[in-house]
Amino acid sequence: MFDLSSYEKLPQSFYNHSDVVHVAKELLGKYVFTNIDGIITAGKIVETEAYCGRNDRACHAHAGRTERTRVMFEKGGVAYVYLCYGIHHLFNVVSNEEGLADAVLIRALEPVWGTETMHIRRGSKVPFSKLTAGPGTLSKAMGIHKKHNALDLCGDTLWLARNIEAPKELEIEATTRVGVDYAGEDALLPWRFYIRDHPFVSVKKEIPDLRTGIPDAFIHLFNFTAEIGASLYCSKIYKICTK
DNA sequence: TCAAGGATAAAG
DNA sequence: TTTATCCTTGAA
Numbered sequence: 001m002f003d004l005s006s007y008e009k010l011p012q013s014f015y016n017h018s019d020v021v022h023v024a025k026e027l028l029g030k031y032v033f034t035n036i037d038g039i040i041t042a043g044k045i046v047e048t049e050a051y052c053g054r055n056d057r058a059c060h061a062h063a064g065r066t067e068r069t070r071v072m073f074e075k076g077g078v079a080y081v082y083l084c085y086g087i088h089h090l091f092n093v094v095s096n097e098e099g100l101a102d103a104v105l106i107r108a109l110e111p112v113w114g115t116e117t118m119h120i121r122r123g124s125k126v127p128f129s130k131l132t133a134g135p136g137t138l139s140k141a142m143g144i145h146k147k148h149n150a151l152d153l154c155g156d157t158l159w160l161a162r163n164i165e166a167p168k169e170l171e172i173e174a175t176t177r178v179g180v181d182y183a184g185e186d187a188l189l190p191w192r193f194y195i196r197d198h199p200f201v202s203v204k205k206e207i208p209d210l211r212t213g214i215p216d217a218f219i220h221l222f223n224f225t226a227e228i229g230a231s232l233y234c235s236k237i238y239k240i241c242t243k
Numbered sequence: 244t245c246a247a248g249g250a251t252a253a254a255g
Numbered sequence: 256t257t258t259a260t261c262c263t264t265g266a267a
Contacts, residue, residue, distance in 0.1 A: 049262070058262070060251095068251060086248030088263050105262055136263050146250095179262050202263095 002113050007031060007042075007161040012154050015076030015095050020102035023095045024050035025193050027104055029170050031112065031161045032091075036143035039117050042161075043109030043132050043142065047194040047201050049177045051092070053101030058183035061101035071150045072101035079158055081139070081149040088136030091144045093153065093160070107178070107192070109138045110200045118142070134202045171196035175205040 010030065017023050025048075033042045051059040053072060060082070061069040071080050072094055080092035080103050092103040109132040111118055118131050118141035132138040139145070144158065151158050174190040181187050194201045 051262075060262080063252080066252070082262090083248090083250055085261060085263050086250065088248095090262060092262085107262085134263070177262070182261080 002042075006163055006165050007033075008164055009154065010160045010162060012075075012077045014160075015093065015153065016097060017076070018096055018100070020050045020052050020095050020104060021191060023093070023102070024048040024104045024191065025172060027093065027106070027160070028172060028193060028195055029162075029166060031163060032106060032109060032138075032142060033159050033161055034142045034144060035157055039114060039143075041114030041117055041142050042112050043138065044112055045106055045108075045160075046110050046198040047106075047108035047192070049105040049107055049193070050191040051103050051105065053096075053103075055186075056183070056189070057186045058177060058180035058189075059101070059103070061103075065101075069101060072103050073099055074150070076102075077153050079144075079148055079151045079153060081144060081146050081151075083146050084136065089139040089144055089146050090135045091139050091142075105135060106138065107135045108133050108194070108198075108200050108202045109142070110198065111141070129199060133200045178203060178205065 014026075015023070017026075027045050027048050030045050031042050032045060033040065051061075053059055053061040056062055061072040063069075065073055068082060071078060072092075074094060075098040076095040078094045080094050081089055082092075084090045090105060092105050094101075094103050096102040111128070111131050115128070115131065119126065121143060122131055122137065122141050130137065132141045148158055153159050172193055173196050175192045176188060176190055177192045192205070
């Protein structure tokens with residue numbers, strides 16, 4: 001049973017954390033709420049990706065402050081919403097202090113409130129299991145649009161909350177991030193996180209071996225480059241994978 | 244597998 | 256001003 005009183009809005013201090021990877025993991029199990037024209041929808045976060053403004057070529061802000069990335073440099077606790085492939089509005093949570101451009105991409109939600117509205121926004125033919133299982137589809141279902149870019153996440157239109165009755169422990173898995181092959185070595189970082197075996201996780205992907213901190217992708221690359229004697233290149237990748 | 248689709252940022 | 260590219264999706 002959905003009871004609004006058991007949800008507590010995340011305070012601004014939640015977003016100040018200096019480690020965006022930590023924030024990405026902490027966001028799993030939290031809830032995204034929207035109030036669009038008086039209609040409330042909510043979903044539980046089941047999949048995230050961390051993007052770091054420094055030393056991460058996959059991050060939009062890596063190249064510096066531009067008109068688009070300006071909002072990522074703001075103090076943590078605002079929304080970064082941008083248009084992807086000309087079609088999809090992708091929702092990111094900005095973290096860290098002002099001037100340090102970190103953000104967490106919300107990649108999948110489990111619908112918990114306002115599912116009738118979500119079905120209307122997504123189209124009646126979309127099955128429930130696909131309502132919010134992807135960064136583009138969740139934005140459409142929740143009514144999140146590029147016009148919400150730079151919005152304060154402590155406000156009353158788009159906010160995050162925790163369920164005070166929810167269990168604290170979650171089984172979390174990590175893989176490399178989706179759709180960032182252009183980032184070269186940084187594409188190997190295991191910075192995508194999701195709740196284990198959750199049905200609303202977007203895509204299946206190879207799981208890196210976290211016992212050693214070295215993704216399988218690195219092992220394959222190591223074996224390949226060892227054959228051609230490119231050990232220096234390998235050690236650079238290793239540093240990135242274990243930092 | 245591939246087209247849709249518009250903004251972005253770098254190149255011309 | 257032009258061009259290549261993009262943190263994706265759903266239909267073929």
